[in-house]
Amino acid sequence: MSQTQITWQDLIEGNFKSQQPTAENGKDNLVQECFLFSQMMKEQGITNISHMNNLITRANSWDKFPSIRRRNSFEESGRNVPGISPEAFKLVQQHLGNSKYRGKDYLVGSSEY
Numbered sequence: 001m002s003q004t005q006i007t008w009q010d011l012i013e014g015n016f017k018s019q020q021p022t023a024e025n026g027k028d029n030l031v032q033e034c035f036l037f038s039q040m041m042k043e044q045g046i047t048n049i050s051h052m053n054n055l056i057t058r059a060n061s062w063d064k065f066p067s068i069r070r071r072n073s074f075e076e077s078g079r080n081v082p083g084i085s086p087e088a089f090k091l092v093q094q095h096l097g098n099s100k101y102r103g104k105d106y107l108v109g110s111s112e113y
Contacts (some may be wrong), residue, residue, distance in 0.1 A: 033065045033067050053081070069085075070111060072109070080109075
């Protein structure tokens with residue numbers, strides 16, 4: 001897996017097509033997309049996955065992450081928002097060095113879209 005740097009502008013403009021996951025194995029796509037997601041967080045100084053999710057939503061760029069994007073429902077807040085799958089969340093947290101992080105709100109549902 002290449003560690004090519006992707007900028008926020010690249011995400012918005014879709015300028016990283018050659019670096020998008022192309023493997024036929026869905027697990028490989030998941031890992032590669034998690035890597036891109038976490039790399040962009042690091043490059044932009046974003047430490048909260050929810051903030052990254054909000055930026056991707058505002059940029060209308062979830063199509064760049066088809067293997068990890070989900071609609072997530074949360075217990076306490078009752079929110080149903082675009083985000084990443086629980087499995088992707090764990091991988092991104094590990095890549096960021098936050099493997100024991102736990103959010104304030106409990107995820108009660110996650111579905112593909």
